Amino acid sequence: MARVISVEAERFPIAGTFTISRGSKTEAEVITCTIRQGSHIGRGECVPYKRYGESMDGVRDAIEAMSERIVGGLGRTALLDAMPAGAARNAIDCALWDLEAKISGTPVAKAIGAVPARTLETAYTLSLGEPEAMAAQARANAARPLLKVKIGGDNDIARIQAVRQAAPQSRIILDANEGWTDDNIVANLAFAAEQGIALIEQPLPAGSDAILRHIAHPVPICADESVHEAKDLETLVGLYDAVNIKLDKSGGLTAALTLRDRARDLGFGVMVGCMVGTSLAMAPAVLLAQDADFVDLDGPLLLARDRIPGLVYQGSLVSPPDTALWG
Structure with missing residues (x-):
């Protein structure tokens, strides 16, 4: 069954102001990648970071540029070679993990040997x-x-x-x-x-x-x-x-x-x-x-x-x- 991918920019207010040596921010700006296959939905979130040359628009464009390959069935291992490390690849990779877990019924924690997962x-x-x-x-x-x-x-x-x-x-x-x-x-x-x-x-x-x-x-x-x-x-x-x-x-x-x-x-x-x-x-x-x-x-x-x-x-x-x- 074919996949469908969507990308959304979202903003969540910070309680007050968050300040580090490079500046301050009052909201979390995130990109959410959603991959659907039949009735199953996988999601991944990333946070573009200016320090690494990333922007909201740039990360969104990078994910959308991969849409055809993701719809065509590109897997996580192939994704490592298809995209550089960074926020865009993170959103897609985590969405694929989530989708695989939903389809297989095997939780990610079990798949990576993190069971029983603890607090x-x-x-x-x-x-x-x-x-x-x-x-x-x-x-x-x-x-x-x-x-x-x-x-x-x-x-x-x-x-x-x-x-x-x-x-x-x-x-x-x-x-x-x-x-x-x-x-x-x-x-x-x-x-x-x-x-x-x-x-x-x-x-x-x-x-x-x-x-x-x-x-x-x-x-x-x-x-x-x-x-x-x-x-x-x-x-x-x-x-x-x-x-x-x-x-x-x-x-x-x-x-x-x-x-x-x-x-x-x-x-x-x-x-x-x-x-x-x-x-x-x-x-x-x-x-x-x-x-x-x-x-x-x-x-x-x-x-x-x-x-x-x-x-x-x-x-x-x-x-x-x-x-x-x-x-």
Whole structure:
């Protein structure tokens, strides 16, 4: 039976403003790919990211350009060669996974060996701001066991100290989004270690991080912008201690599974993260993250409105997706 594919641009308001070192946003802009085959429907969501040269229109066009091949029966493995890694491939790949699960009756969790899928503890993200404002965010979320703190500026030591004092019991991930420099990274790392920080994400710009091979890592350092696919990993050995896997970077769950397994083989810690999207984008990542060292899948917690049905969050715990949502 022939497939039918459709693509839709959607926007979901963020609760307040979400700020990182590269700017602020007040809504999550997502692209949803839907593939129908008979009475079965598969869906996938992606979040175009300007940092990687993506736009809403560009990603939508890239998906639509694949329509004829998808309708003709293109599978996930062939998709890896047909499209580059990125948001567009992610939306199609996840829609195909969902469609396959609906047709076969085999849940994605079982297909990838993630059974029984368990509830995970996710980080909760605090936006970049002045130290006092970040302390207020931290104080309001101090009961959460894991906080991810956006930093990346000249005043980061004050920010780190303010957040740590406001949330003394929480484990903390710092995410600099490429905002540190060779001049301040050693001092920032040392202070982070003094404050008991658990992990630091992408302190330096991708491709300008050679110093990481020659300085101490008193806190483990995780690659984010520096890693997209499994082929990126070899060059990161000796620079980073962990990698952040995001479906929008890897180009879908299929490639992300390969990336995760190769990262483990090379001795990297594994974090599974997300862009700011809805539960539909998080659902496959929850299954990918079943054995992750760190989980950062709080996108829906940052939204004023999520999809219905969505993932079930209880505090910082996120449950595996119900098949009515995905998979």
